[in-house]
Amino acid sequence: METTSTDVKLMAHLLRRAGFGATKEQLDQYISSGYEETVDLLVDNEDSSRIDDALVRRYFPDQSVTHDTSGAGSYWLYRLVSTDSPLREKIALFWHNVFATGYTKVTNGKPMSDQLRMFRNHGLAKLDDLLLELSRDPAMIIWLDNVDNHNGAINENYGRELLELFSMGVGNYSEDDIKECSRAFTGWSIANSDYIKQLAVRNSIMPYGKLAWRYEYKKDDHDDGEKTFLGYKGNFNGEDIIKIICEQPATAKFISRHLYHFFVADEPPVPSWPYKEPQDLAAIAILEKTYFDSGYDIGEMIRVLFNSEFFKSETCHYKKIKSPVELAGNVLRTTEEFKTPNIRISERNSQVTFMGQQLLNPPSVEGWHQGLEWIETGSLAERVNFASQYLGDITKPGVRRIIRNVMDHEGEYISAEACVDKCLDQLGSIQISQYIYNTLVEFAQENGIPSINLLKDKENAAKKISELISLVASVPEFQQS
């Protein structure tokens, strides 16, 4: 098995975690820029994706209006596999899981897509800005019933989750704090709220399709009285509450742990966090310090995280299981099937759902649990079949290019070992165990690859190599990140 340089392994690790993987050509390009420069590029890149919304809208009117979960989900998946700013989409995916909002209750794809756009635009900004945007987000206002949070008749749902799941975590506030927090967010509503609520409950598209939603502050419905929150007293409004929340060490720890959980290594599910310390307290401490030093800047926390030794360490390479969206994103970016919009994106989006992750519809306000929970009998078969089918499809332009690169400079024949090495390299310098390597070499041998004349029998060689790629896509390391 060919030895891979540390630089390559590290860059491949970064691109798997900060994006959706990278081919050898992309890795070479990033390596020539340097590791820290690549981190800066990923973090500082504005949303400069080459997504041509006009073309999507022309071909798919349902994605133009992000009509339902199918249209909105397909549109997002297309963005994920087409973007030049992968961290922007990754951070949207991160917050979509932390601030989990589900289509089942919202029943309108447009506010869901608007929320994702907000995550894209503010997800690497300062936490207080992000929480302010979140509190004004129409999908969230419906999802957690702040539309029913009135002066004199509070609904605690948003106030509770803002503290429990979105910022501080259980054990760091009292029931009274929840009530006072909720009072501060009374009047944070949406326009035409009675009509919008009816349309959402009935999932009505009549008569002229779904209306977009917009935030509206209802001053008359806001409780402007004095409140006591986390020991502070004042006539607090929502902005004041967010400011106090962001000053709390518990918030720094909670957000740091979420970032570690998503980008570095799996932590146990969030409900157990009050009872189990983080696995790497030193890493969390570094992130907490950055949180305060940077003025709650998420982008700075991520920059420090990617440049840290705890992230770079090979002990955490391949220790996360790709979520279905991450797996599909990796596969479809590699196959280059969606360089331009096409009708198959809807089918791919459905396949991601079958693997256990329906975009825009997390199972609960806790989002999806990570790690081994992605793997069960049915979903594992879907995952392996998905990766093997598309990466082994010789008609896909990205697969054809990989095969061409494998065959290049090999002369008439290629050994089984060289073929396996080059396939692993082309798919993003995948590091595998010796046992699996031997199995792949054995397959290549038995499949007759070494005896095929690459110059005279190109199509047959391409077919056999595609079968090998298909097998590589099924190995555990490809399913991991």
Added chain:
Amino acid sequence: MDGRGFMFPVDTAIGKNGRMHTVSRAYAPATAQLRITMYDIDSEYFGIYGGYGESLGQFKWPTGMASDQDGNIYLSDELNNRINVFSHEGNPIKYWGEYGTKEGELKGPSGIAFDSSGNLFVADHMNNRIQQFTKDGKFILSFGNKNQDTLNMPWGVFVSDDGFVYVADWGNDRIVKYDSNGEFIRSFGSRGSGNGQFKNPSGVAVDKDGYIYVTDWGNERLEILDKNGNFIESLRGHATISKWADEYFDSNYEEAEPRSRSNLEPDTVQFGGDPHEESAHIEKLFWGPTSVKLDDDGRVYVTESNRHRVQIYERTG
């Protein structure tokens, strides 16, 4: 799917006796809703025809519609690369067209229009050209991709009574005028949102006085130009509640009542000048105007995909 209403309609043909045929493109998981709906200007409903598939009378990505002199309805299908033909009553007659890039072949047939001789012009959008066929599909002429004025993913096409061909050059943000032999005459417009400018125009039609109507799709508006391309007027949409919608509200009081208390025309300042967002929030505005058609009485029909309706204007001057 049966009954009235549209699901992401993209074009309307005005057929025999003023009967309107509007095609719903629907979307991938809801392919059962692909259909053509027959009705008239008084909202009288005559039924539906067509459906998703590749067999006779079926289509996958319906886009452009036209009616021939006998009242038969022609429908382009961008995915099956063919032209479907139906009778005035909606019975399938035949289809023709082959995928490819050679002359006479199609790659994403989009807008279609008949000339006065009964030949069909097709915006062959992925081949960046216009092709002319007999109504039975025999190739006659191809143009629009042979010089510096090459089209870029053209969408709507229109043939005036005096034989000039107008093309909504979607990717180049302009309207292009050709003579009946496909010779370039001139173009109107440039990319932008100002008067006389376009952002991805989708449809074009010219009335008997030479006024040019353009569905300026990316700007979510209808622009009207004089015969020299000078700007006359811009319309953002003025939809009222249709008879069908009215009947829906009559039987769905739970929605009608809170709707009656709602502000459905908020100040547009909050949408940052983005017409797509404005239209997403304000129901009466055009949202996704995909085609413009004219009838013999001077009415202007704008099919808009994202609000599932057709807005009809009458000329007042």
